[in-house]
Amino acid sequence: MSTSADQVARLLALIPYLQARPGITMADAAAAFSISQKQLMADLWVAFMCGLPGGMPGDLIEVDMDAVEGEGVIRLSNAAVLSKPLRLAPHEVGTLRLALQAVREIAAPESYGAIDSASAKLATMSWQDGPTAVVSIVTGDESVRQALVDAREAHQRVRLTYEGGARGDTTQPVVDPAAIVVRDGYAYLEAWSLDRDGWRSYRLDRIVAVVPTSAEGADHGQPPLRDNWLSEAAAEVTLRVEDSAWWITENYPTSATSGDLVTLRVVDPAWLRQLVLRLGGEAEVVAPLAAQDDAVLAAREAVALYEDWTATGDVVAREGSV
Amino acid sequence: MAPRKTERQLNLVICLLAARRYLTREKIRDSVEGYQGLSDVAFQRMFERDKDDLRDLGIPIETGSNDSYFDDEQGYRILPGDFELPPVEFSQEEQVVLGIAAHVFHGAGLAPRASSALGKLQAAGVELSTTGFVQPRLGGDDEAVGVVWEAIADRRRIRFDYRAPGLTRLVEAWGVLVRRGVWYVYGLDLDREAPRMFRLSRMAGGVEALEPSGAYELPDRGVVEAAAASLEPAAVTDTAFIAIRGTAAPALRRRGSVVTVPAPDGYVAYAVPYGSVGEIADQAAGAAPNVLVIGPDEVRDATLDRLRAVAARSLSTELA
Numbered sequence: 001m002s003t004s005a006d007q008v009a010r011l012l013a014l015i016p017y018l019q020a021r022p023g024i025t026m027a028d029a030a031a032a033f034s035i036s037q038k039q040l041m042a043d044l045w046v047a048f049m050c051g052l053p054g055g056m057p058g059d060l061i062e063v064d065m066d067a068v069e070g071e072g073v074i075r076l077s078n079a080a081v082l083s084k085p086l087r088l089a090p091h092e093v094g095t096l097r098l099a100l101q102a103v104r105e106i107a108a109p110e111s112y113g114a115i116d117s118a119s120a121k122l123a124t125m126s127w128q129d130g131p132t133a134v135v136s137i138v139t140g141d142e143s144v145r146q147a148l149v150d151a152r153e154a155h156q157r158v159r160l161t162y163e164g165g166a167r168g169d170t171t172q173p174v175v176d177p178a179a180i181v182v183r184d185g186y187a188y189l190e191a192w193s194l195d196r197d198g199w200r201s202y203r204l205d206r207i208v209a210v211v212p213t214s215a216e217g218a219d220h221g222q223p224p225l226r227d228n229w230l231s232e233a234a235a236e237v238t239l240r241v242e243d244s245a246w247w248i249t250e251n252y253p254t255s256a257t258s259g260d261l262v263t264l265r266v267v268d269p270a271w272l273r274q275l276v277l278r279l280g281g282e283a284e285v286v287a288p289l290a291a292q293d294d295a296v297l298a299a300r301e302a303v304a305l306y307e308d309w310t311a312t313g314d315v316v317a318r319e320g321s322v
Numbered sequence: 323m324a325p326r327k328t329e330r331q332l333n334l335v336i337c338l339l340a341a342r343r344y345l346t347r348e349k350i351r352d353s354v355e356g357y358q359g360l361s362d363v364a365f366q367r368m369f370e371r372d373k374d375d376l377r378d379l380g381i382p383i384e385t386g387s388n389d390s391y392f393d394d395e396q397g398y399r400i401l402p403g404d405f406e407l408p409p410v411e412f413s414q415e416e417q418v419v420l421g422i423a424a425h426v427f428h429g430a431g432l433a434p435r436a437s438s439a440l441g442k443l444q445a446a447g448v449e450l451s452t453t454g455f456v457q458p459r460l461g462g463d464d465e466a467v468g469v470v471w472e473a474i475a476d477r478r479r480i481r482f483d484y485r486a487p488g489l490t491r492l493v494e495a496w497g498v499l500v501r502r503g504v505w506y507v508y509g510l511d512l513d514r515e516a517p518r519m520f521r522l523s524r525m526a527g528g529v530e531a532l533e534p535s536g537a538y539e540l541p542d543r544g545v546v547e548a549a550a551a552s553l554e555p556a557a558v559t560d561t562a563f564i565a566i567r568g569t570a571a572p573a574l575r576r577r578g579s580v581v582t583v584p585a586p587d588g589y590v591a592y593a594v595p596y597g598s599v600g601e602i603a604d605q606a607a608g609a610a611p612n613v614l615v616i617g618p619d620e621v622r623d624a625t626l627d628r629l630r631a632v633a634a635r636s637l638s639t640e641l642a
Contacts (some may be wrong), residue, residue, distance in 0.1 A: 006434060009379050011332055014439035020447065032444050034437040050332045052340055053353035083425035084406040085445035089380040091475035092439035095432050097496075099423035102458040107419070114415035119351045121412065132497035132543050134550035137459065154454050163572030171571055182459045184502025197443045208576070250504055250523050274608035280628025290638040299632035302610035306626060309586045309614070 010035070011043055013085045015061070018076040026072045042067060047076065071183070093122050094130025105137040106180055106187045108149040139187040140205035145180065147210035148189060152177050155219045157194070161209035162202055170227070173200070176217040180204065182250070190223035199223045237272060238263045238287045245282035261286065269294060330356030331372050335381060337503050338521050339405060343388045344397025373398075381405065410446050421451035426460050431467030458528045466522045468528045470495055470507050475533035477538050479512070482529040484520060493520070494538045497546030500552050510538075519549060556597030562606075563616035565589035570612030574605060581615060591616060 010033060017032070018024065030040045044063050051060035061082075064075040098118050104115045123129075139145070151158045159174050175191035178199075182188070187204040199220075236255060239261050241248065248254075249262050252275075256263040266272045269291075276285060278296035285292035333354045338345065347369065351357045357365055367531075373383055382404040385396055412420065418482040424440050427433040442449065466482070474495045475479045481637035484491050495509035504521060511518040566575060566583035578594035596602035606615050610629055615622040 001380075003533050004331070005375055005379065006438075007328045008331050008335075008376070009438050010441060011328070012335065012379075012381075013445045017445035020445065032450070033441050034433070037490075046328050046332065049329050049355075050336060053333075053337050081336050084402075084441040086379070086381060086405060087407045088439055088442055089474050089475070091440070094433055094471070094475060095427070095435040096420070096423060096439050098432070098500075099426035099436060099458075100419065100458070102426045102460050102500075103419055103422050103456070106458050107456055110420055111415070114413065115419045117587040118412060118416040118419055121410070121416070125407070125410070129540065131471055132540065133500065134420055136498045136502070136550070136554070137458070138502060144511065149455060163576065170572055179455055181457045183503075184461070185501065187458075206572070215621065231448045244568075250521060251502070277610055278608040278628060279631055280607060281631035284635065288638075289641065290630075292635065293637050293639075294634050296635050296637055298610055299629040302614065302629050303626070303633045305586060305611055305614060306622075306629075315524065 007043065007046065009086075011047060012082065014043055015047055015076065015079050016085050018074055019079055019083055022075050022077075023073050026068065026074065029074060041068070043207075044074065044076075047079075051078070052081070058104055087127070088122075089126045090128050090130040091128045092130070093126045094133065095123050097130065098133040098135065101133065101135040102137065102182070105135060106139050106145065108146040109142050110146065136284060137182055137185055139203050140203075140207060144204060144207050144210055145311040147212075148177050148180065151210065151217070154212070155217045156212040157215040158200060158211055159211045160189075160191075160207050161211075163206045163208060171201075174213060175200070175202075176220060178220065178223045192218070192220040192223075234282050235266050235291070236263050237266050237285060237291045239276075239283045242282040245279050248279075248283070266291070273298060273302070279296050326356060329353065331376060334372055335376060335400065338383060338398055338400040339402060340400045344384075344386050344399050346395050346397045350379075350398065373642045407442055407446050409449065410443060412443075412448055412455065417449055418451055418454075420448065422454065422456055422458065424450055425459050425562070427462070428459060429463075430460065431462045431464060431470060432460075435471070460500055461503055462500065462521050462522070464505065464525070466525045467498075467505060469531055470522065473529075474498070474540070476531070476535040477540065478531045478533065478535050479537050480507075480529050480531055482520075482525040483527050485524050485526065489527055491518075491520070493518070496541055497543075497549075499546070499553065500548045501550070506553075508546055517545075518551070519553075540634040555601055558597050560596055560618070562594050562596050562602055562618065562621045564592050564594050564606060565614040565616055566592055567612040571605070571609040574609070574613065585616065586614065589614065596621070603628060 003174040014033060020031065026037050026040060028033070030037045033040070047061050048065060053059070060078070061076065062078040067073050067075055089198045100115050101117045104112060107115065126232045157174060157176055159172055162171050162173060163172055174194045177189055177191045180187060181190055189202040189207065190202060191200060191202060192198070239262050240260055249257055253265045254262055255265055272291060273294045276283065277299060278294050290310070326419060334350070334358065337350065337354050343548060350369070351365055357368065360368065377383055384399050384401060389395055420443070424436065427436045440450065470480060475496065479492060481492050483489055492512045493507070493509045494512065495507050497508050499506040499508060500533070505523070505533055506521055508517065508519050508520050563572060563581065563583050564578065567589045574594050575592060577594035581591050581593045583591040594602070599620055602621055606613050607624045607628040617626045
């Protein structure tokens with residue numbers, strides 16, 4: 001937000017905002033508009049230079065710059081013409097309604113009513129319809145989300161039933177829930193695991209049950225930020241990819257592409273194994289070659305099993321499947 | 323940044339908002355700080371550009387004359403009733419969910435639009451809570467996101483190279499879909515004369531929004547929703563019989579139910595509903611050898627195709 005157009009737009013909201021909150025701190029005002037205090041200071045100097053035609057002292061917007069620079073509080077006055085913000089543009093209404101859709105995807109059912117009514121009010125606030133958007137996030141069962149929100153509000157420790165990731169075991173970790181977040185279109189529970197004594201992420205659609213324990217949850221501070229799900233120390237693996245499998249570059253963290261070569265960042269060898277197996281002939285690891293050994297061994301074992309078993313049990317099985 | 327330009331445009335807004343009557347260009351030139359001392363040509367050009375910039379922000383600058391009986395010079399003003407956000411009232415619960423929504427685009431393409439909208443709501447008295455337990459994020463970091471979004475709002479056609487430079491498409495965009503973190507735009511492809519879906523991340527070299535605004539009408543929201551539904555997995559129509567070893571493949575086990583179909587030693591047979599052969603073959607191959615497909619043949623063959631392609635490769639130790 002550094003162009004002149006952005007600044008004009010912001011000032012048209014900032015000036016009425018500040019008039020309605022005399023004495024607000026620089027920190028609070030900057031946070032409300034998602035800008036730095038330096039940017040806010042620059043905005044205030046612009047406001048200070050503006051006002052009604054005439055340019056006499058009584059015509060200009062008054063900003064107590066001594067209070068701003070001394071105590072870090074803002075007193076802005078004499079801007080009656082700009083006491084109300086500019087109406088919302090259709091794209092702004094659309095943006096907020098899109099954001100509310102994302103909230104609805106991962107919120108507990110108890111919030112649906114407020115989300116829908118807020119969205120309906122926004123829809124009436126502009127002069128024409130905003131852009132249409134449809135959001136879907138992989139988020140699992142809504143009763144799981146409600147149980148997690150309830151536990152969090154009651155400060156309860158919970159036992160999850162979790163059908164884990166690539167290795168596929170079912171576990172029952174005891175955790176203190178900290179946040180429900182979204183990464184790359186999947187919702188995760190960030191929680192402190194008592195068994196592991198550390199932060200863990202659990203994919204929401206793989207949590208099949210949440211049961212409160214009698215223990216009170218403890219505060220472990222903020223869970224670590226993970227920008228995407230493979231931000232931990234990762235190995236780089238390069239694959240040669242057919243056109244039909246090019247989608248992997250858009251769905252997984254890709255560090256480089258060149259021609260038909262794609263370099264992925266891989267944390268979990270089990271994840272790479274299942275990816276190579278499902279892609280079959282559409283992709284092949286080219287470096288490091290050993291990275292696909294697991295998949296090749298798994299495929300050979302599976303093919304042998306299929307062949308053995310076709311010889312002995314196929315006829316029965318097929319009859320069973322009809 | 324151009325503080326002088328910002329000051330001049332803000333002064334122009336205040337001047338036109340405070341005006342009781344239409345103001346002529348000469349009057350505006352005399353009144354607004356920043357227009358004085360310019361040549362006639364420079365002033366006209368600057369005033370035209372300022373007007374366009376402000377209208378782009380959604381500021382309704384009216385044109386008219388004060389006296390319809392005489393052939394008065396055209397003037398300009400902003401009616402406060404058209405300019406101002408009408409009174410808004412959100413309940414406590416609504417303000418909480420708006421507070422959560424405020425963080426959805428954190429650092430992403432639509433973040434500035436969300437901030438400006440929320441700034442206006444806060445200026446109208448809405449109080450937003452800070453972030454809490456539920457923290458959705460939508461991503462959408464491509465620069466294309468913002469351009470496409472405003473183009474749809476303004477009903478302006480978009481032009482972009484798709485997948486490779488030179489493969490240019492001209493599209494009337496109808497809506498945006500965000501599925502599993504991937505952003506799509508859906509709309510009418512004017513060259514192919516049919517609706518098409520495009521991934522924003524495949525728009526090579528950015529997107530251009532073309533003049534004029536209002537070039538087309540948006541279809542009913544249902545059209546975009548139907549396109550979104552087409553991205554979801556095919557509806558479940560068939561049943562596969564799948565042998566699973568131990569606690570492998572919980573997703574398949576959960577979808578299915580144990581059946582008494584013969585399975586290899588150490589495996590348990592499940593009946594698993596599925597929508598598309600490719601999707602279930604992907605899952606079965608991915609979990610091999612702990613998962614084997616019993617039938618039907620087309621699922622088994624599709625799974626075996628994938629596995630045979632991988633099994634035929636050399637291990638790193640086999641390469642001398």
